[in-house]
């Protein structure tokens with residue numbers, strides 16, 4: 001009888017980091033590609049979700065961090081829902097984004113993370129989202145005129161955008177953001 | 191006995207999707223369901239939070255559930271599908287992972303709610319409420335496709351709501367109003383809500399495919415239960431038509447607006463005028479009450 005080879009269960013460093021961040025074991029993936037088949041965005045991705053999972057598994061950091069895939073993901077959860085191996089692929093997508101930022105690597109589509117930053121800064125400051133303020137800060141952040149400025153004006157006329165921020169809950173969000181940061185710093189140095 | 195729930199409107203229902211908020215409240219009023227807005231609620235953090243920090247993405251929604259518990263409530267209604275999903279994630283993740291629960295509790299400085307349930311309006315209207323008897327206005331000729339989008343049903347382990355690939359709850363509600371709904375295969379396709387602000391081209395393609403399919407099955411209106419879906423299908427519809435040289439003119443309703451119309455609530459009390467694609471022509475001559 002052949003003894004099972006335990007080395008096949010070892011993880012690449014990247015797979016290990018993804019596991020720690022998201023609780024997801026990419027080694028469970030058996031490359032059926034169901035995630036890629038159902039992904040609404042895969043047509044626009046340079047690496048399909050199944051390929052990205054495999055690259056993580058093999059520890060191919062250059063492919064993973066140079067790929068646009070995770071920044072194009074719309075978090076629709078189709079992959080997660082359908083994976084027969086119960087890999088939460090959408091959580092892996094999030095984990096790669098978080099690891100990218102943590103390692104100080106420039107995202108392949110910077111405007112996506114700029115948008116996330118602008119929204120969160122807005123929530124932290126106001127407690128609730130305040131779209132007009134967010135658009136302005138986004139413009140300043142990306143030095144790019146807000147893409148949908150025409151649409152924005154139309155929404156404004158329809159009364160769809162709030163112009164006066166509410167600061168309800170701002171003290172609470174401020175506190176939550178600060179504490180999260182503290183814990184995450186502690187985790188990293190631990 | 192009046193039904194009473196804690197209400198979490200979320201940021202969209204206070205701005206972009208105010209018509210979802212007012213039509214939902216109007217319908218609840220009619221049915222004698224009381225919504226008590228959570229005082230001091232904060233943003234759930236939505237996609238930007240879970241793409242940036244797991245703890246933040248759970249702490250923000252959980253704070254709202256703590257506030258609901260302080261009101262003495264155990265059931266929270268969240269009409270926005272994105273909020274609904276994030277509130278459920280907060281409950282699911284803290285229940286599954288004790289160490290996460292401990293961290294969130296220390297961030298919020300309080301024990302987490304012992305029993306808390308988060309519901310979509312689709313669920314409360316499906317729970318043994320007699321909708322048919324509240325109907326005063328017939329809407330013959332309406333052929334609606336119900337578009338559920340991503341986040342109401344996915345991932346099923348966490349959402350535990352309806353059938354994840356082919357949900358029927360919205361169809362059943364609308365059918366019980368005497369309005370026809372059609373079968374179609376795009377119920378839970380993605381509209382690109384999560385990347386709507388940054389990847390316009392992709393969003394235009396996804397929404398184009400959805401509208402195209404709606405038209406192909408013969409629908410003359412789409413019903414939704416999510417502000418992101420509504421924004422993409424309604425607000426961007428003119429842009430989609432321009433890019434693809436098609437003309438849809440498909441009014442997009444929040445399903446609560448259709449309920450309101452069937453209950454005889456005037457359309458200005460349902461915020462229909464706030465939509466980019468007007469439903470006036472479709473509705474004129476249709477209403478019989």
Ligand code: SF4
Pocket residue numbers: 028029030031032033034035036049050053082083084085086087089
């Ligand atoms: S669906 Fe799951 S098992 Fe199949 S390729 Fe994707 S991650 Fe791997």
Ligand code: SF4
Pocket residue numbers: 035038039040041042049072073074075076077078079080089090093
């Ligand atoms: S969550 Fe992301 S990767 Fe998964 S199917 Fe949706 S868009 Fe594709």
